[in-house]
Amino acid sequence: MQKDLETKFLSDFEQNQNIAHKICRLYTTNQDAHNDLFQEITIQLWKNYPKFRGDSKFSTWMYRVALNTAISLYRKSTRQVKTQDISEVEFRISSFDYDDTEEKQLNELYKAVHKLNDIEKALIFLYLEDKPYKEISETLGISSVNARVKMNRAKEKLKNILNP
Amino acid sequence: MDLLEKYKKAWDNQPEEKNKVSSIDIYKMAHSKSSSIVKWIFIVGVLELLFWSGINFFVPDSIYVIYEDLNLMSLLNVFLILHYVIILAFLFLFYKNYKKISIIDNTKKLIINILGIRKTVKYYVFYNLATFFLISVVFNSIIFSDENKLMKIMNPKNLSMDMSQFITITLISQIIALIIILTLLWLFYKLVYGILLKKLNRNYKELKKIDDLN
Incomplete structure (x- = not known):
């Protein structure tokens, strides 16, 4: 067994x-x-x-x-x-058959997410992974409505970091 | 298009991890030891117990002679036994916390558990400081209540001096010593457990903000 x-x-x-x-x-x-x-x-x-x-x-x-x-x-x-070791992140995700602009965007995204706090990181990760709010709220143990509100805030914060 | 949508596309298209782990590696990792914070709280608690009880072996016997002279030996023993029972109870709680913390719970439940752990640690530190304070006060009041005893301990060479002045000086120096030792102990706990609890505290505060736990 x-x-x-x-x-x-x-x-x-x-x-x-x-x-x-x-x-x-x-x-x-x-x-x-x-x-x-x-x-x-x-x-x-x-x-x-x-x-x-x-x-x-x-x-x-x-x-x-x-x-x-x-x-x-x-x-x-x-x-x-x-302080973020950019070259290392780039090294960790770079690949030959991968679109150049997207690679740059991905690096920017990782760099930006690193600036969020642990809980915001979790929210953004679940968003990026296309998780429905129901699953997000179950994972974090908060209500759907609350998850939605907090998600929007985390996204806003991320956008501000990406595009100040 | 939303700014994040652009990045999301990049996220979706990101390459798979190059350093994929084989099932043999997973097997090895799964059977290695965890380094979770809660486990370290338990380990540090055990080490601390060993440290303090180890120190007892290095305390010179002459100290105990003083206590014997004062007929405080039995009282001291009662204190010590009680103290170790309580410490063991705390260690048991630390161990139970470590076992109980199950991360299949959702994040909020996990954080509530962490809050419980924090409380246990806080009580533990408070207990240690309070015990030290209490024992010092009890022993000192016994010593100070009897002038003969006091003279015997604090002035073994029997130098002649003014009694009231002598008592005042001894009392002040005892209080200063007590404050210094308590501060050092407090700093010691603050350092050891503070480091362990720092990240937990930060995440707890964050989650509390997100979902008012009260």
């Missing part, structure tokens, strides 16, 4: 690992911190996997656990240097 659970977890996680990577990129600014957070997310996912009953999709559940880990249970991020 334990073995089955483990195999299932490993394959589910492997397929959805991009979610965790994206969160790590939003919440950290260098590769070491990225790896640390990724590992912490992995630990938390595995620790909580027995409680995952499959009443939602694995990815939905993963968004919640990974975001909560990034928001609250992560110790090392306090050591993070405030």
Whole structure:
């Protein structure tokens, strides 16, 4: 039983690992911190996997656990240097077959999101991932209406950073 | 088009992570140790207990002779036992917090749990400071209530001096020492647990702003 659970977890996680990577990129600014957070997310996912009953999709559940880990249970991020290491982010996401303007925009976006606080980051991330308000409010534990209001504020803030 | 829509398109088209992790790596990571804040609060609590009880071994026996002279040894022992029981209870609470904090809960519930942890830590620090203060006050009042005892401890060489002046000087120096030690202890806790709680506090405040928890 334990073995089955483990195999299932490993394959589910492997397929959805991009979610965790994206969160790590939003919440950290260098590769070491990225790896640390990724590992912490992995630990938390595995620790909580027995409680995952499959009443939602694995990815939905993963968004919640990974975001909560990034928001609250992560110790090392306090050591993070405030100044942003741009070249490293660029290095982390650059790719040959990728549109040049979009690459630039993506870098700007990451840079801007790094300036938001942890909760705003979560809101913006869920927006970028096209999550419905229902899911956003469940993930954060606030009402739909409230999620909508706060989302608009977070978006405004982001726009101001992107286009001052 | 909305400014963010443009960026959102870039987001949607972003390449997948190049350093993909294999399931073997995931397996290894999942079985390694967590470094969560709550766990560190528990570990630091245990280390602290070991540190203070370790210090007891290095306290010279002559100190205890003083207490024996004053017939305070049994009182001291009662205090110590009670103290360790309470500390162990706190450690148990820290451990329970660490176990309880389940991140499948939504963020708000998680933050409420964190608030509970913060409270436990606050009580823990307050308890330690209060105990130290209380014990000092009790022992000092016992010593000061008896002039003979006082002379014996504070003036072992039996130098002749004015009694009331002597008491005043001793009292003032005792109070100053107490204030200094309490401040140092407070700074110690502020530093150790303050660092651990800093990020948690920040996120708690943020979420409280977003959704008035009260």
